[in-house]
Amino acid sequence: MSTRSAEPGPILTVALVKAGRTKIRYPAEQVGDDGTRITVRAPWAAPGVRDFGFVRFEPGDVFTEHYWRDRWYAVKEVRTAAGQLKGWYCDITRPAVPRGAELLVEDLDLDLWVSADGTSVLRLDEDEFEESGLADSDPLAAQAAVRALDELDHLARTDGLAGLLG
Template sequence: MSENSADRLDVVLLKAGRTKIRYTGELLDDDGTRVEVRAPWAGDGVRDFGFVRFEPGDVFTEYYWRDRWYAIKEVRSATGALKGWYCDITRPAVLPHARTRSTGGTPVGPELIVEDLDLDLWVSADGTDVRRLDEDEFADSGLARTDPEAAAAARSALDELESLARGGDFTTLLV
């Protein structure tokens, strides 16, 4: 990660109005629509999904869009081997200007804010394993009742990503 604090930002993942996780990443690119961030695995210890393990040393290159309802995280092992892509269905990302601390007004730096909508997609490195995840959590969230337009956009985003992954066009989103 770059030592230049201007290249760093906090990624804040919200879920149901609360901060699920916050971590610091290196801002690689921001073209005004898509934000690219690199960060080490921010979880505690190993997370074994059965089809992939996230573990200390893994590096995530994350792609967020201001105009799309998903985020794509390319996952590589500590040795650089591609594990695959974990896709979160989210509201479009928000990257406001640098924020300040409530005491003293000291600039803290930018934070990328992303609201997780429960649906996920996994795509293995070789593209043969494409899995829709957490559809039960999405149904239980009540989003279809409380914000039907957002729920429809989330389902549409998951369908789009799955179609691209199964059609072999998935990685075109990342260039």
């Protein structure tokens, strides 16, 4: 992956879709693409504050987002506007699909949160995943999603996510 230079990278539109509908679209600066992993940086894109209880995403937060063309997840490093690491929010997704200046990512409901110090690893939205019906409509994708969540959970609890992103 290329390193960040003083020149801003190209702007991509990240399109996050869920169950066939666009959940959110936002511009992000591409900071790397090694042919397998695409890395972008973007400010918190949703309006206002989102308080999950274990972390708050708010205006000014910066997300460095890592998407893979061959993996069933995305890992998003979350920092405050001042640069303090909040942690990593991991989305279980189908492999990312670049389409010109757009990066298409299909959210499969499962998520993982890893706190900045690594002491808190939370599996999220497993109930939503069960209710989505993916296990019936696309059992191979459902199995890949569960394997991806298990893989990230294991990495977070053993080596941390830094090795994955390094």
